Amino acid sequence: DAKTTQPPSMDCAEGRAANLPCNHSTISGNEYVYWYRQIHSQGPQYIIHGLKNNETNEMASLIITEDRKSSTLILPHATLRDTAVYYCIVRAREGLYGNKLVFGAGTILRVKS
Amino acid sequence: DVKVTQSSRYLVKRTGEKVFLECVQDMDHENMFWYRQDPGLGLRLIYFSYDVKMKEKGDIPEGYSVSREKKERFSLILESASTNQTSMYLCASSSTSGTTTKTQYFGPGTRLLVL
Numbered sequence: 001d002a003k004t005t006q007p008p009s010m011d012c013a014e015g016r017a018a019n020l021p022c023n024h025s026t027i028s029g030n031e032y033v034y035w036y037r038q039i040h041s042q043g044p045q046y047i048i049h050g051l052k053n054n055e056t057n058e059m060a061s062l063i064i065t066e067d068r069k070s071s072t073l074i075l076p077h078a079t080l081r082d083t084a085v086y087y088c089i090v091r092a093r094e095g096l097y098g099n100k101l102v103f104g105a106g107t108i109l110r111v112k113s
Numbered sequence: 114d115v116k117v118t119q120s121s122r123y124l125v126k127r128t129g130e131k132v133f134l135e136c137v138q139d140m141d142h143e144n145m146f147w148y149r150q151d152p153g154l155g156l157r158l159i160y161f162s163y164d165v166k167m168k169e170k171g172d173i174p175e176g177y178s179v180s181r182e183k184k185e186r187f188s189l190i191l192e193s194a195s196t197n198q199t200s201m202y203l204c205a206s207s208s209t210s211g212t213t214t215k216t217q218y219f220g221p222g223t224r225l226l227v228l
Contacts, residue, residue, distance in 0.1 A: 034216070041201075041222070041224070042221055042222060043117075043203050043204075043219035043221045043222040044156075044203070044219045045219070046216055046217070046218055046219075049216060100146070100148075100156075100161070100171065100172075101148075101156055101158075101205070101217055102155065102156065103156045104155070105155075
């Protein structure tokens with residue numbers, strides 16, 4: 001699986017958009033970009049994933065650059081409950097069961113009032 | 114909504130005890146996983162299962178075993194708990210078909226302390 005690089009921490013004001021960047025310059029054609037987050041002492045929560053096109057769901061939007069070497073997770077209106085560690089993961093989906101998840105250090109997002 | 118539940122949020126056991134961690138998912142997922150998460154080490158895969166009664170070793174299976182007698186339930190067993198098994202244990206499940214193929218959904222975690 002391709003390696004990802006994320007800033008160690010970010011702050012965001014409550015109600016503003018939180019934009020979390022991720023670099024994955026060695027991504028290959030069959031690898032998807034996944035985002036998870038983990039609130040303190042809880043299990044990781046799936047947020048969104050994408051291959052080439054931008055994606056949006058009820059939680060967030062995922063913007064992937066045209067060359068696919070980087071992406072940005074956008075939380076449109078951050079709340080205090082969005083304070084968590086955010087993990088960007090690049091992985092292929094082939095195989096009977098998919099590959100194991102490997103979390104890097106992630107980005108600690110602190111939403112402040 | 115996918116729901117993965119784990120039998121306990123917090124557990125305290127003594128060295129040498131046999132420990133059972135239970136995980137149940139309600140989405141008819143074929144695949145289930147057990148990870149442990151430790152500070153500075155990230156997630157590490159212990160075992161996974163892709164069908165009833167099927168199991169495969171992950172990266173750190175030593176000291177653990179698993180059981181999958183029913184599709185919705187995947188149990189992790191610590192045969193003789195040791196202090197180095199103090200950790201956060203996370204169960205996950207995923208489907209092999211549909212639009213969410215291979216996306217892993219996690220339970221809330223069990224924080225195990227072995228004294």
